[in-house]
Amino acid sequence: MILEFEVLPDEDGWPMLDLYSDLRATMARLHAAPTLQSFFDFAVAQIRRFTGFERVMAYKFQEDGSGHVIAESIADGFQSYLGLHYPASDIPAPARRLFALSWLRHLPNADYEPIPLVPELSPHTGAPVDLSYASLRSVSVMYTGYLKNMGVKASMVMPLMKNGALWGLLACNHESAPRHVPFEIRMASEFLAHMISLTMSSKEDAESSDYRSHMKEVLERLMRALHGNPDIHAALCASPDANIRHYIDAGGAALITEGQITKFGETPSDEQLRELAIWLAGRDELVVANDRLAEHLPDAAPYVEIAAGVLAVRLSKRRPDFVMWFRPEQAHTVQWAGDPAKPVHIDESDGSVRLSPRMSFAIWKESVKGRSKPWITCEIEAAADLRWGIVDVILARAEETELVNRKLREVNRELDSFAYVASHDLKEPLRGINHLATFVQRKQGDPDQHIETILKLTRRMDDLIESLLQYSRTGRVDLMLEDVDLGALVDEALQMLTKRVAESGVVIRRSVKLPIVKADRVRLREVLVNLISNAIKYNDKGERWIEIGIEREKPVTLYVRDNGIGVDQKNHAKIFKIFRRLHGRDEFGGGTGAGLTIARKTIERHGGRIWLTSTPGAGSTFFFTLQEEERPPS
Amino acid sequence: MTALEPSTILSVEDSDEDFFSLCAALEGLGVANPVERCADSRIARAMLETDEGCAKAREAAIILLDLNMPGVSGHELLSLFRRRGEDKPVVVLTTSSSQNDIDFCTKAGANDYVVKPLEFDRWQEAIGELIEKWLPGASPPYRAES
Numbered sequence A: 001m002i003l004e005f006e007v008l009p010d011e012d013g014w015p016m017l018d019l020y021s022d023l024r025a026t027m028a029r030l031h032a033a034p035t036l037q038s039f040f041d042f043a044v045a046q047i048r049r050f051t052g053f054e055r056v057m058a059y060k061f062q063e064d065g066s067g068h069v070i071a072e073s074i075a076d077g078f079q080s081y082l083g084l085h086y087p088a089s090d091i092p093a094p095a096r097r098l099f100a101l102s103w104l105r106h107l108p109n110a111d112y113e114p115i116p117l118v119p120e121l122s123p124h125t126g127a128p129v130d131l132s133y134a135s136l137r138s139v140s141v142m143y144t145g146y147l148k149n150m151g152v153k154a155s156m157v158m159p160l161m162k163n164g165a166l167w168g169l170l171a172c173n174h175e176s177a178p179r180h181v182p183f184e185i186r187m188a189s190e191f192l193a194h195m196i197s198l199t200m201s202s203k204e205d206a207e208s209s210d211y212r213s214h215m216k217e218v219l220e221r222l223m224r225a226l227h228g229n230p231d232i233h234a235a236l237c238a239s240p241d242a243n244i245r246h247y248i249d250a251g252g253a254a255l256i257t258e259g260q261i262t263k264f265g266e267t268p269s270d271e272q273l274r275e276l277a278i279w280l281a282g283r284d285e286l287v288v289a290n291d292r293l294a295e296h297l298p299d300a301a302p303y304v305e306i307a308a309g310v311l312a313v314r315l316s317k318r319r320p321d322f323v324m325w326f327r328p329e330q331a332h333t334v335q336w337a338g339d340p341a342k343p344v345h346i347d348e349s350d351g352s353v354r355l356s357p358r359m360s361f362a363i364w365k366e367s368v369k370g371r372s373k374p375w376i377t378c379e380i381e382a383a384a385d386l387r388w389g390i391v392d393v394i395l396a397r398a399e400e401t402e403l404v405n406r407k408l409r410e411v412n413r414e415l416d417s418f419a420y421v422a423s424h425d426l427k428e429p430l431r432g433i434n435h436l437a438t439f440v441q442r443k444q445g446d447p448d449q450h451i452e453t454i455l456k457l458t459r460r461m462d463d464l465i466e467s468l469l470q471y472s473r474t475g476r477v478d479l480m481l482e483d484v485d486l487g488a489l490v491d492e493a494l495q496m497l498t499k500r501v502a503e504s505g506v507v508i509r510r511s512v513k514l515p516i517v518k519a520d521r522v523r524l525r526e527v528l529v530n531l532i533s534n535a536i537k538y539n540d541k542g543e544r545w546i547e548i549g550i551e552r553e554k555p556v557t558l559y560v561r562d563n564g565i566g567v568d569q570k571n572h573a574k575i576f577k578i579f580r581r582l583h584g585r586d587e588f589g590g591g592t593g594a595g596l597t598i599a600r601k602t603i604e605r606h607g608g609r610i611w612l613t614s615t616p617g618a619g620s621t622f623f624f625t626l627q628e629e630e631r632p633p634s
Numbered sequence B: 001m002t003a004l005e006p007s008t009i010l011s012v013e014d015s016d017e018d019f020f021s022l023c024a025a026l027e028g029l030g031v032a033n034p035v036e037r038c039a040d041s042r043i044a045r046a047m048l049e050t051d052e053g054c055a056k057a058r059e060a061a062i063i064l065l066d067l068n069m070p071g072v073s074g075h076e077l078l079s080l081f082r083r084r085g086e087d088k089p090v091v092v093l094t095t096s097s098s099q100n101d102i103d104f105c106t107k108a109g110a111n112d113y114v115v116k117p118l119e120f121d122r123w124q125e126a127i128g129e130l131i132e133k134w135l136p137g138a139s140p141p142y143r144a145e146s
Helices: A019-032 A036-051 A093-101 A141-149 A183-228 A232-237 A270-281 A298-303 A357-367 A377-441 A447-476 A486-496 A498-504 A521-537 A595-605 B016-029 B041-049 B051-059 B074-083 B099-108 B120-134
Strands: A055-061 A067-074 A105-107 A154-162 A165-174 A252-257 A260-265 A287-290 A309-314 A322-327 A481-485 A507-510 A516-520 A545-552 A557-562 A610-615 A619-625 B009-012 B035-038 B062-065 B090-094 B112-115
Touching: A019 A036, A019 A183, A036 A055, A036 A067, A036 A165, A036 A183, A055 A154, A067 A165, A093 A154, A093 A165, A105 A141, A154 A183, A165 A183, A183 A232, A183 A377, A232 A252, A232 A260, A232 A377, A252 A270, A260 A270, A270 A298, A270 A309, A270 A322, A287 A377, A309 A377, A322 A377, A377 A447, A377 B016, A377 B120, A447 A595, A447 B016, A481 A486, A481 A521, A486 A498, A486 A521, A498 A521, A516 A521, A521 A545, A521 A557, A521 A595, A521 A619, A595 A610, A595 A619, B009 B016, B009 B041, B016 B035, B016 B120, B035 B041, B041 B051, B041 B074, B062 B074, B074 B090, B074 B099, B090 B099, B099 B112, B112 B120
Parallel strands: A507 A545, B009 B035, B009 B062, B062 B090, B090 B112
Antiparallel strands: A055 A067, A055 A165, A105 A154, A154 A165, A252 A260, A252 A322, A287 A309, A309 A322, A481 A516, A545 A557, A557 A619, A610 A619
């Protein structure tokens, strides 16, 4: 057992605190603090009020063990250390570990004389007595030396813990005289430090969650812009409050795609950006987070003040396309009021450089030379999220473009063969006209006969041209979709063919009930007229019949069946090609050979399909649908 | 089918006007060879695809083949005819100046490829050249003046 006794300080000079209600009021205000900064501002002020120390500071450690003063409360006439950064060596790792062990360490007098423990080794165990948890335990000479150099006569230190790890320190210093803080006040301070640690964690998490939700919101807006705007630069940079600069906390940002650069804030020059992009592209990572660029890329040294750190996401596998964020050199941005260009204190007795706040700052500055504030995990994740979003949109757009290209190639091919067929088929009658006109001119043969043929050929050319126009219209003009009663439409088509039906003596059989479909009424009627008139024309039977009905309900599949001459299987594709006739020009009533081509175009524009089954000599059945089928019928 | 005279020009041609022009050109050139026409795809098929037809086609001096005909393409007929091992000279006589058609016909074994000219005089010249090339001696040494 170790018993510790200490002298009770004078009652005089100590504030008489109603500790309970005071602490309660303090806790309430700490909870209500809107930001982490205001939280600590208030916390250090309260601790100074409780303890009467001349200086109370809140330190925050960085991952590398260095730290800086984030809040401070000082008595009048003291130099501020607020914003002071100091290197990891100032409070070395063993000291940091020790601070984390106990909730309060108090050194009433830095000039105390340590007294050895007698006996040094435990008489029971023969081992040194563990004084880690003893409050009167002597402190390390390094620590007292540090305090003395800082001009500190008394100190009290309380750890700030977050998730079981040392996050920072609450450090109280007295510089004018030694100061012994009474037990009750120490307990109150310890309790307060405890509560500050707990509250601070949630405050800090809330701040980072605010940051995260800000990034999420900006990301959503950026994605919406990307989906709506084909120009990635416009989408990511045009909005004044939802652009890449806004997305992640940085001094500057840039978007580089296909040599085009859009910049925000403080960034390297265009040329430097291009070189940086090429360097980044040479690395494997799709997301690069670097807070000391010049160490890896010497060329980046000239712009270290602007971009010591870069967070970059790659947008293209083939090109050096990136979104980048830049952070300036941290030492360049950190201002400390206590860093006037005063000469360094040299200890006159031994000539060694004394550790002092100013020295600490200088050492820290040196240690973070060329480095930016590090990129934190949620920022790196946010950058990666944006990258996914952009790549997704780029990919979707590439697929779209590919689809359009494919369609375009198809249309081009179609147009090509169309132009070929059209010109070819128009040339033939034109040549006939030319030759016959020559014969008439030269009085060769029967001029009346020639002129008769010339007239016939001009009519043929007119028919061909008319068919071409109709075909082109079918492909070009928008469909007027409406609910169309197929029964009524078949009636109309038959009405238009009354004369030919009567002349041919064909018997029409049709389903009484035909469904209602979504279609362009006029064009669909053209298709029906074409199919029915073909069924009448291409028939050599004595008793001709045509049957019109529904083959399937889903999707609606209409058929026109005849007992005509039929179509050989190998010609099924051919009959849909423009101006391709299977029969001589005047056989089966003639025609230009565009009817089925136009019908197919109409059906395809409805999203449907037209096809036939046939037994040559016995008849054909033409089927069509007006919408896409779930699977093609076998 | 009746046998063809050995000097027969066999014309596979669906267009009445073109066939008329062909005959007019031959007449103008003073070519007296008989001309036999296949105006119909079925007859053309029978002529170039069947044993009997081919036996007859073999009797002709030359075959003039149109490419674009209803029901059958000259490409197809040419390929079928050559695939049967027939080596009778076939000259494609067509409206098409498409390189695809030219390449196809050359590959398929056409002996010559003539694009039908618009004007009759050019047409007659073209016919004259191919007759001179493939039926030497058929046309008189003098050229009919127009």
